Amino acid sequence: MKRLAAMVLVISTAIAMFTGCSGSKGAAGDGEKLVIGIDDKFAPMGFRDDKNEIVGFDIDYAKAAAEKMGVTVEFQPIDWKTKESELNSGRIDLIWNGYTITDERKEKVLFTKPYLKNAQVVVTLADSNLTKLDDLSGKIVGLQSLSSASDALNANPIQSKIKTVTEFADNVLALSDLKIGRVDAVVIDEVVIKYYMSKEEGTFKLLEESLAPEEYGVGVKKGNEALLEKLQKALDEMNHDGTATEISNKWFGEDKVLK
Structure with a gap:
């Protein structure tokens, strides 16, 4: 009887632990x-x-x-x-x-x-001759992979005129490649690029037109x-x-x- 009681206790404890671990969080x-x-x-x-x-x-x-x-x-x-x-x-x-x-x-x-409101915008270097979306024709454009930047660009007619769209793991890498000339422009969240522009004055500029408004x-x-x-x-x-x-x-x- 003692052995049976002990086995029941062990099994009950195991079931309780399993249930607690496998249940989804409410x-x-x-x-x-x-x-x-x-x-x-x-x-x-x-x-x-x-x-x-x-x-x-x-x-x-x-x-x-x-x-x-x-x-x-x-x-x-x-x-x-x-x-x-x-x-x-x-x-x-x-x-x-x-x-x-x-x-x-x-x-x-x-x-x-x-x-929070946001928008997808296009950033390039401050001394670039790019000023509007049409100027991206034939250019190399970077953006974060599987981000809303990609959705916004794909929804705009300019996408079909771009030479190459280069995807990056994050915006930091995209902006780094912009600064060294590997891409001509980057599609990015307005909230994000305005932060970097405040930290690196004179490095970047935004094109006159944005791609799409959005919300977080x-x-x-x-x-x-x-x-x-x-x-x-x-x-x-x-x-x-x-x-x-x-x-x-x-x-x-x-x-x-x-x-």
Whole structure:
């Protein structure tokens, strides 16, 4: 009987452990940790500073939301090309780093309400003779692989006139190749390039026309409406109590958050 009781205890414990480990994460509760997938080279939204610490608008924004939700956060740098796969596999809980809302992505993930406006623009060197989109005809254009920059360029008639579209793992590499002349221009988020232009005055200029307006949102795994609802409630509270405005002023010098 003792052996039978011991076996029952072992089996019960194993079942409990398996259930706890294999169950999908629902609405985040007090003390729970959310893993947020980011591109750690996407300044000023999420990037590494001189001390190699992950900082940025989205980093502060996520921390503030987590505090209101009663959870902790861990920022996990990921290959941005596999962001939806990382989310749907459960390796991360949220995609939160300048993540553009598109109809195609809505088929793969749940989105919060938009929290920031952006646009895809074209940047070149300050001394370049390129000034408008038509000037890209016959040129080499760089962009981040599987980003909304690619979608915006493909949707514009100029795409068919471009000589070559070179894809990069991140915007930092694309801008580096622009500076050494390997590409003639780069399609990039307006929020991102304006940050770099403020840090490297006289290096870059934007073409007169932008490609497409867009909005950022936070991506949640489909089926996890409970987490989405709790996160959205926290973001709404941040809009009402001034937290969002304070974070925006810190990073952009103005209130850019959508209310």
